[in-house]
Amino acid sequence: MSDELVLVREFEVNKDRERVEEVERTCEVGPSNKLSLFTDMLGDPICRLRHSPSYLMLVAEIDEEIVGMIRGCIKTVTCGKKFSRKSTKQHPVYTKLAYILGLRVSPNQRRMGIGLKLVKKMEAWFKDNGAEYSYMATETENLPSVKLFTEKCGYSKFRTPSILVNPVFAHKTKISPNVTIIPLTPADAVILYRNRFATTEFFPYDIDAVLNNKLSLGTFLAVPRGSYNVETWPGPDSFLFGPPCSWAILSVWNSKEVFKLEVRGASRMRRAFCKTTRVLDRALPWLKLPSVPNLFRPFGFHFLYGIGGEGPKKVKMVKALCGFAHNLAMECECGVVATEVASCEPLRFGIPHWKMLSCADLWCIKRLVEDYSDGSIGDWTKSVPGTSIFVDPREV
Ligand SMILES: CC(C)(COP(=O)(O)OP(=O)(O)OC[C@H]1O[C@@H](n2cnc3c(N)ncnc32)[C@H](O)[C@@H]1OP(=O)(O)O)[C@@H](O)C(=O)NCCC(=O)NCCS
Numbered sequence: 001m002s003d004e005l006v007l008v009r010e011f012e013v014n015k016d017r018e019r020v021e022e023v024e025r026t027c028e029v030g031p032s033n034k035l036s037l038f039t040d041m042l043g044d045p046i047c048r049l050r051h052s053p054s055y056l057m058l059v060a061e062i063d064e065e066i067v068g069m070i071r072g073c074i075k076t077v078t079c080g081k082k083f084s085r086k087s088t089k090q091h092p093v094y095t096k097l098a099y100i101l102g103l104r105v106s107p108n109q110r111r112m113g114i115g116l117k118l119v120k121k122m123e124a125w126f127k128d129n130g131a132e133y134s135y136m137a138t139e140t141e142n143l144p145s146v147k148l149f150t151e152k153c154g155y156s157k158f159r160t161p162s163i164l165v166n167p168v169f170a171h172k173t174k175i176s177p178n179v180t181i182i183p184l185t186p187a188d189a190v191i192l193y194r195n196r197f198a199t200t201e202f203f204p205y206d207i208d209a210v211l212n213n214k215l216s217l218g219t220f221l222a223v224p225r226g227s228y229n230v231e232t233w234p235g236p237d238s239f240l241f242g243p244p245c246s247w248a249i250l251s252v253w254n255s256k257e258v259f260k261l262e263v264r265g266a267s268r269m270r271r272a273f274c275k276t277t278r279v280l281d282r283a284l285p286w287l288k289l290p291s292v293p294n295l296f297r298p299f300g301f302h303f304l305y306g307i308g309g310e311g312p313k314k315v316k317m318v319k320a321l322c323g324f325a326h327n328l329a330m331e332c333e334c335g336v337v338a339t340e341v342a343s344c345e346p347l348r349f350g351i352p353h354w355k356m357l358s359c360a361d362l363w364c365i366k367r368l369v370e371d372y373s374d375g376s377i378g379d380w381t382k383s384v385p386g387t388s389i390f391v392d393p394r395e396v
Contacts, residue, residue: 006061006067006112008061011046011058020066023068026106027104036263037264040260040261045057048102049101051213052075052099053073053209055073056072058071058118068104070103071101072098072122073098073101074126076096077097077203078199079097079377080093091199092203095132096132097202098126098133098134099134099135099136100135100136101136110144115144116153119149119153123153126368127368134366135363136155137361138364149366156365157362158363158381159201162341162358162361163339163361164340164341165354166326166357168326168336168337169289170293171282171288171291172285172327175327177225179223180223180226180227181221181222181324182228183218183220189306192221192236192240193249193306196310197306201388201389203390210305210393215253215254216252217253217302217328219251219252220321220325222249222321223246223247223317224245243311245311246311246312246313247310247314248307248310248320249308249309249321250306250308250325251304251306252302252303252304255338255393256334260298260300261299261300261301261335263296264296274293274295277289278291295335299334299335301334301338304322304339305390305393314350315349319351322350339391341389342385347388365380367379
């Protein structure tokens, strides 16, 4: 197709919203007889961008008909760490990072270069705005997407984090009596995260904006019973000066307000089976049956982010926090609780999840400029993965 026939321009909410939603719907149709995941953006096509510090959505048009779209955002994150000359403490090295998400082309207009054109236009905006790297996330088996980015756009496979998903049962999860959970104020959480996790890859420089966002439902700290409680919490500085032998932290993001998901294509028998497990779980909560929530109508979820911890019992502390988060999600009528962690994250053993709902993600990255702000760590795209990553809930 002639390149001039395809016009790429900025998304205009009043003019384009309905037509963009139509294209999204045609892209969501899964293979017949198979389960597929439908995303309802609740009438807001930029819902997954609007909390980022800087973002853009583009649409592709042929004869005034929308045939594709792409979203992108830019923020500053940690890409490595270095020692300062004066101390042995490691410090984060930051870079301006762009992220591509929500790329879609109408099924009947594919393989005509529209996806490639959208990516190139978005990258031009990234460069104009000083981004040093660009990355995207996709399912490992999404060949069209992987090939487009790796073979045509110069991206390389970078990280393979795991998306861990756990159903919200009809019964409450029991939390270990040996663990105390303390809710932190956003200000305390900022100090704790900056002090302990700023050197984690992808840690956002504007962590304060994330934690103070109205979608962030809270940050919770788990400590061994008897060390601290809500009344004796000494504040983050004293805590960091002499923390208990083990502790863990996590924050909860209310993705339910951003978009809803729905599993489509399930047989009647499967639906009936799931319903039966729920009815039983609700009637006999003390049996703690692993019931399947109703995922066959639009459901919301909470996203757990900023999971970290220290000490020999940190996995146990994380498990208690996940139990707490499950009960919060149950109160808020979520269908599932989800999180994303590095493939070799040691704390993942404390995060309950169902294998059938969880999956591997593939992140591909590209360097956009020759000169980048901190040459001392070298090219980030060639760096060895750390044991943890920080997944920003604003882009889930
Ligand atoms: C991925 C997607 C956006 C590609 O859009 P597109 O307009 O068809 O892509 P292009 O025509 O620009 O293709 C450029 C290159 O990508 C690769 N590619 C695209 N579709 C492919 C396919 N079905 N199989 C193999 N390679 C493919 C090829 O290398 C292609 O170059 P070529 O045609 O010269 O061989 C489109 O398939 C889509 O909307 N998929 C569903 C949503 C999705 O998965 N989005 C990506 C999430 S990040």
